[in-house]
Amino acid sequence: MRYLVGRYHEIALKGRNKWRFVDQLKSNLRDVFADFKLGPMRGEGPRLIVELPDEIDEEVAAERAALLFGLQNFSLSRPVARDIEEIKREAVAIARRHRNADSFRVRATRSDKRFALNSMEIDQAVGAAVKDEIGLKVDLENPALVITVEILPDGAYMAAGKLPGAGGLPVGITGHGMALLSGGIDSPVAAHRMMRRGLRLDFVHFHSHPLVSTASREKAAELAEHLTRYQARSTLMLVAFADIQREIVARGPRPLRVILYRRFMVRIAAALARRAGARALVTGESLGQVASQTLENMTVIEEAAALPMLRPLVGMDKNEIVDQARQLGTFETSIQPDQDCCSLFVPPHPETHANLDEVRAAEGALEVETMVAEAVRKVEIVRMKFP
Numbered sequence: 302m303r304y305l306v307g308r309y310h311e312i313a314l315k316g317r318n319k320w321r322f323v324d325q326l327k328s329n330l331r332d333v334f335a336d337f338k339l340g341p342m343r344g345e346g347p348r349l350i351v352e353l354p355d356e357i358d359e360e361v362a363a364e365r366a367a368l369l370f371g372l373q374n375f376s377l378s379r380p381v382a383r384d385i386e387e388i389k390r391e392a393v394a395i396a397r398r399h400r401n402a403d404s405f406r407v408r409a410t411r412s413d414k415r416f417a418l419n420s421m422e423i424d425q426a427v428g429a430a431v432k433d434e435i436g437l438k439v440d441l442e443n444p445a446l447v448i449t450v451e452i453l454p455d456g457a458y459m460a461a462g463k464l465p466g467a468g469g470l471p472v473g474i475t476g477h478g479m480a481l482l483s484g485g486i487d488s489p490v491a492a493h494r495m496m497r498r499g500l501r502l503d504f505v506h507f508h509s510h511p512l513v514s515t516a517s518r519e520k521a522a523e524l525a526e527h528l529t530r531y532q533a534r535s536t537l538m539l540v541a542f543a544d545i546q547r548e549i550v551a552r553g554p555r556p557l558r559v560i561l562y563r564r565f566m567v568r569i570a571a572a573l574a575r576r577a578g579a580r581a582l583v584t585g586e587s588l589g590q591v592a593s594q595t596l597e598n599m600t601v602i603e604e605a606a607a608l609p610m611l612r613p614l615v616g617m618d619k620n621e622i623v624d625q626a627r628q629l630g631t632f633e634t635s636i637q638p639d640q641d642c643c644s645l646f647v648p649p650h651p652e653t654h655a656n657l658d659e660v661r662a663a664e665g666a667l668e669v670e671t672m673v674a675e676a677v678r679k680v681e682i683v684r685m686k687f688p
């Protein structure tokens with residue numbers, strides 16, 4: 302019998318909301334293991350415990366558990382009777398399975414104080430048994446193997462250490478947002494950060510097909526698919542943007558093109574978000590990174606959005622964002638060549654300090670509402686699922 306023992310990261314909004322946090326985590330856990338039949342789940346102090354069926358191999362179980370936002374760390378544990386001889390026997394078995402470790406320590410926690418030995422006494426007794434039986438060296442500071450023992454009311458749960466969890470808050474607990482996913486490096490990192498803060502996301506991508514190839518669409522789909530692992534189900538909305546761009550190019554002033562594209566994007570994204578029940582937009586903007594991301598331009602763009610815009614990367618350097626993209630595993634997809642819709646028909650010196658009155662005057666020449674409604678009407682919806 303094997304259990305996933307997950308330990309909570311920060312508890313959302315603390316206190317009386319703890320049950321919501323735990324319920325959300327339970328439901329997300331069921332989702333991420335949806336292709337297996339999990340046993341019942343229970344909370345035990347700062348832990349969530351669930352029996353794993355035998356068909357899941359360790360690697361898969363660990364990989365899936367590491368996707369769960371809301372866990373600080375977790376173990377794949379086996380329970381034995383609350384008997385020190387049983388505990389020693391299992392500790393020796395764990396050490397035997399980790400032959401390549403050249404040192405170890407035991408780390409016991411006794412949440413059930415009715416157990417006769419305290420945690421230090423357990424550490425010592427079990428440590429001595431492993432040392433005698435296998436001859437493995439004890440290293441309290443820097444052990445290659447940690448044998449964890451958790452004394453709970455129904456047994457001693459034992460594992461080879463703790464694996465790092467994804468941190469953050471369970472997806473869904475803080476609400477539902479719409480991420481603007483470009484196919485570039487930044488936006489998937491931004492989406493991931495907001496999911497980590499508990500936001501369930503839909504994705505929207507604007508493409509200029511048939512003016513350019515379908516490469517950006519395919520990249521956005523691949524990125525959305527990757528991000529879906531953190532929330533089990535996603536909706537990707539693909540918006541055809543070429544007609545709107547043609548209009549802007551025909552009727553708008555050249556230096557304002559990018560600002561106008563962006564204002565249309567956030568209008569359409571907000572309309573789609575509202576329809577889906579999402580309450581905020583998420584972008585990968587970072588202050589000063591490119592011409593459209595000056596404070597003035599971001600302000601003018603945001604003015605067109607009917608929902609708050611969240612920019613989790615606003616204070617990050619590009620190299621920090623790239624590091625995160627590599628860690629997340631989206632970097633290689635993001636750097637595949639494509640042609641972003643916003644680079645089409647863009648002048649060499651776009652406006653960097655847009656003025657809202659000028660932008661509004663330029664939009665006076667456009668059928669803004671009709672153009673937005675038309676794009677929303679023609680949206681293409683792709684549903685994704687993990688596992």
Ligand code: ATP
Pocket residue numbers: 480481482483484485486487488489505506507508583584585586590591593594641642643
């Ligand atoms: P990214 O690396 O995410 O593409 P970027 O550095 O290229 O960002 P911009 O092109 O100014 O910066 O885009 C800023 C943000 O606007 C993006 O992070 C994304 O959230 C959104 N965005 C840009 N283009 C698109 C698009 N074609 N579809 C959806 N969202 C987009």
Ligand code: MG
Pocket residue numbers: 483484485486641
């Ligand atoms: Mg981009």
